[in-house]
Amino acid sequence: MSRNETDKTKETILEIKDLKVIYQTDAEVIEAVNHIDLNILRGRTLGLVGETGAGKTTTALSILRLLPEMTGKIRGGSIFFEGHNLLEVDENWMRALRGNAISMVFQDPMSSLNPVLTIGEQISEVIRLHEPDLPRREVEEKVDSTLNLVGIPASRKAEYPHQFSGGMKQRVVIAMAICCEPALLIADEPTTALDVTIQAQVLAMMSDLKHRLGTSMLMITHDLGIVAQTCDDVAVMYAGEIIEAGTVEDIFLNEQHHPYTTGLFQSIPDINKKSDRLKPIPGLMADPANLPKGCAFAPRCGQCREICTKEHPVLTAWGTHQLRCHLFASSEKEQERGAE
Amino acid sequence: MYKYILKRLLFLIPTILGVTFIIYAVMNITPGDPGRAILGANAMQADVDAYNHMLGYDLPFLQKFVNYVQDLFLKGDFGISYFTKQPVFAEIWPRYGFSVRLALMGALLSAVIGIPLGIYAAVKQYSLWDTVPSVISFLIAAIPGFVVGMLLLYIFALKLNWLPSYGASSLRHYIMPMLALAIPPAAQNMRFTKSSMLESIRQDYVRTARAKGAPERTVIWKHALKNAMLPVVTQMGLTLGALIAGAVVVEKLFSLPGIGSLIVDRIPFKDEPVIIGGTILLSVCFAVIMLVVDVIYAFIDPRIKAKYVKMKGK
Numbered sequence: 001m002s003r004n005e006t007d008k009t010k011e012t013i014l015e016i017k018d019l020k021v022i023y024q025t026d027a028e029v030i031e032a033v034n035h036i037d038l039n040i041l042r043g044r045t046l047g048l049v050g051e052t053g054a055g056k057t058t059t060a061l062s063i064l065r066l067l068p069e070m071t072g073k074i075r076g077g078s079i080f081f082e083g084h085n086l087l088e089v090d091e092n093w094m095r096a097l098r099g100n101a102i103s104m105v106f107q108d109p110m111s112s113l114n115p116v117l118t119i120g121e122q123i124s125e126v127i128r129l130h131e132p133d134l135p136r137r138e139v140e141e142k143v144d145s146t147l148n149l150v151g152i153p154a155s156r157k158a159e160y161p162h163q164f165s166g167g168m169k170q171r172v173v174i175a176m177a178i179c180c181e182p183a184l185l186i187a188d189e190p191t192t193a194l195d196v197t198i199q200a201q202v203l204a205m206m207s208d209l210k211h212r213l214g215t216s217m218l219m220i221t222h223d224l225g226i227v228a229q230t231c232d233d234v235a236v237m238y239a240g241e242i243i244e245a246g247t248v249e250d251i252f253l254n255e256q257h258h259p260y261t262t263g264l265f266q267s268i269p270d271i272n273k274k275s276d277r278l279k280p281i282p283g284l285m286a287d288p289a290n291l292p293k294g295c296a297f298a299p300r301c302g303q304c305r306e307i308c309t310k311e312h313p314v315l316t317a318w319g320t321h322q323l324r325c326h327l328f329a330s331s332e333k334e335q336e337r338g339a340e
Numbered sequence: 341m342y343k344y345i346l347k348r349l350l351f352l353i354p355t356i357l358g359v360t361f362i363i364y365a366v367m368n369i370t371p372g373d374p375g376r377a378i379l380g381a382n383a384m385q386a387d388v389d390a391y392n393h394m395l396g397y398d399l400p401f402l403q404k405f406v407n408y409v410q411d412l413f414l415k416g417d418f419g420i421s422y423f424t425k426q427p428v429f430a431e432i433w434p435r436y437g438f439s440v441r442l443a444l445m446g447a448l449l450s451a452v453i454g455i456p457l458g459i460y461a462a463v464k465q466y467s468l469w470d471t472v473p474s475v476i477s478f479l480i481a482a483i484p485g486f487v488v489g490m491l492l493l494y495i496f497a498l499k500l501n502w503l504p505s506y507g508a509s510s511l512r513h514y515i516m517p518m519l520a521l522a523i524p525p526a527a528q529n530m531r532f533t534k535s536s537m538l539e540s541i542r543q544d545y546v547r548t549a550r551a552k553g554a555p556e557r558t559v560i561w562k563h564a565l566k567n568a569m570l571p572v573v574t575q576m577g578l579t580l581g582a583l584i585a586g587a588v589v590v591e592k593l594f595s596l597p598g599i600g601s602l603i604v605d606r607i608p609f610k611d612e613p614v615i616i617g618g619t620i621l622l623s624v625c626f627a628v629i630m631l632v633v634d635v636i637y638a639f640i641d642p643r644i645k646a647k648y649v650k651m652k653g654k
């Protein structure tokens with residue numbers, strides 16, 4: 001790409017600041033996302049990792065303002081996209097963005113497609129919504145070219161979702177998300193439902209698309225392998241907080257890590273070493289309806305100290321690498337609040 | 341698909357045989373006979389017996405069954421009424437047409453009232469759009485249909501004198517019976533549509549539609565509704581069937597010439613040919629309605645259509 005790299009690469013396309021999201025149910029208040037900050041730069045991919053229930057999907061839905069109407073509530077912070085705070089713009093503004101400038105590939109491709117509409121209809125709907133003046137024939141041409149792009153023969157567009165395999169459905173879902181060439185693509189575990197070979201194909205296809213369209217991406221996953229393969233930056237989420245963030249190099253090559261991140265790395269089987277056993281992080285994730293007072297990871301942490309159960313850790317930063325852990329805050333006093 | 345429809349229609353034959361057999365059997369074990377019912381309590385037993393013999397009522401019930409089935413399937417003959425001595429078909433057919441018309445209008449009205457209210461109740465859950473119709477619908481569910489009819493009669497015929505209270509000679513005559521028929525199933529349709537819509541609104545593809553930037557109207561009427569219609573269509577089929585056969589109370593209340601009241605009227609006379617003929621037509625009608633429901637299903641849901649196409653291949 002012959003873009004002016006120097007000022008384009010550093011341009012922030014999405015900036016989440018101090019976002020707080022809760023789910024208010026009859027019985028309890030679930031603190032799903034707790035004051036997180038995230039930045040996505042133009043043309044780059046941010047990986048959001050963390051185990052189940054960490055609040056990854058909640059974060060993504062907040063960006064599109066698609067949280068469940070009755071229960072999901074944004075309780076503070078801001079989400080700036082191309083200079084506008086998405087938490088303050090009106091619903092029409094959001095509608096114009098959704099599927100157009102920001103689109104999302106949902107976690108489960110099987111249920112994300114409407115079973116009673118053909119896939120052609122479902123893809124062309126996005127185009128017609130955002131380019132209402134485009135002649136019918138051109139809409140269809142665009143559907144065909146998008147299907148070709150994701151590797152599905154355009155001749156199958158008159159078929160219904162149940163006539164496709166899981167991997168193909170996932171491609172259809174991706175086609176729906178990219179047909180308006182979004183500036184930001186949110187992919188929520190786009191490959192968990194797929195087997196390994198299909199998974200590799202879909203990921204390769206997405207990277208290819210990213211380069212072709214210059215799209216920024218938020219890649220949500222709990223698989224560090226996928227992060228290494230597709231992401232430029234990484235944020236590790238635990239109990240609704242970003243506990244470590246940095247570039248892929250920071251996360252994969254630096255020495256210092258949050259004990260949770262270390263745990264995540266140890267929980268992937270390493271084929272180079274002769275141990276065939278996974279080392280899962282012991283214990284369960286903190287109950288988001290009843291978060292501990294200090295560090296949320298403390299109850300599961302092998303290096304837990306007294307301060308960890310009492311005080312909430314602050315952010316420590318070395319350049320682009322940020323950590324939220326008492327282990328590092330105390331040894332690197334001068335760096336404290338570096339990023340704040 | 342055509343093969344499937346044909347197969348379903350062929351199923352009517354055992355259905356008709358079963359209906360005929362059961363009615364003859366039930367008539368056989370219940371007390372009373374047409375001779376006594378027609379000639380009256382004071383008639384001589386010998387006269388009654390002779391009368392029953394003339395009708396052919398005194399034949400063994402299996403014999404009657406075989407004769408009836410032969411006449412029906414070979415000659416298309418529904419027999420002669422014990423009571424009026426008229427050909428059964430000529431007697432039941434106009435009544436049948438009347439009932440079907442009334443039921444169709446009633447079912448249509450119940451859909452027109454119930455389905456949109458159900459959709460609004462689901463979309464605006466917990467608002468006034470939801471609570472008011474829901475409470476009214478529960479109230480109606482608790483009231484028997486004839487009370488609704490009597491209330492209508494009381495208000496519109498007796499107090500306001502707006503509408504005629506009996507007969508079926510003009511369109512105005514149909515208004516109250518139709519309402520009386522339509523209101524209870526409308527309440528049921530509303531509840532059904534609401535729960536079905538609530539279910540489909542929660543589905544992931546509805547969120548996908550929102551994520552595409554579709555306006556709420558499209559999300560509800562295009563994406564959620566089509567999926568929510570399946571159970572509602574079944575319910576509508578059942579409603580229609582129930583309204584054709586089960587409108588007896590309303591027919592009685594408004595003195596209407598329907599098939600249900602005809603059958604009920606003839607039970608004391610043990611008018612077997614009319615009862616059987618009427619019931620056969622009703623079961624045929626019911627089977628056809630269910631078939632239409634299935635065909636509509638296939639149109640709504642491509643997965644179901646796919647199943648029929650596979651069946652056709654076999």
Ligand SMILES: Nc1ncnc2c1ncn2[C@@H]1O[C@H](COP(=O)(O)OP(=O)(O)OP(=O)(O)O)[C@@H](O)[C@H]1O
Nearest residue numbers: 023030032051052053054055056057058068071288
């Ligand atoms: N609709 C909801 N109502 C109540 N609580 C919810 C709802 N959706 C999510 N939660 C809760 O919010 C927390 C964060 O959920 P979220 O779906 O964001 O997790 P996630 O990181 O995407 O997990 P996964 O990897 O399993 O997809 C969890 O504790 C979850 O139980």
Ligand SMILES: [Mg+2]
Nearest residue numbers: 056057058107
């Ligand atoms: Mg999730």
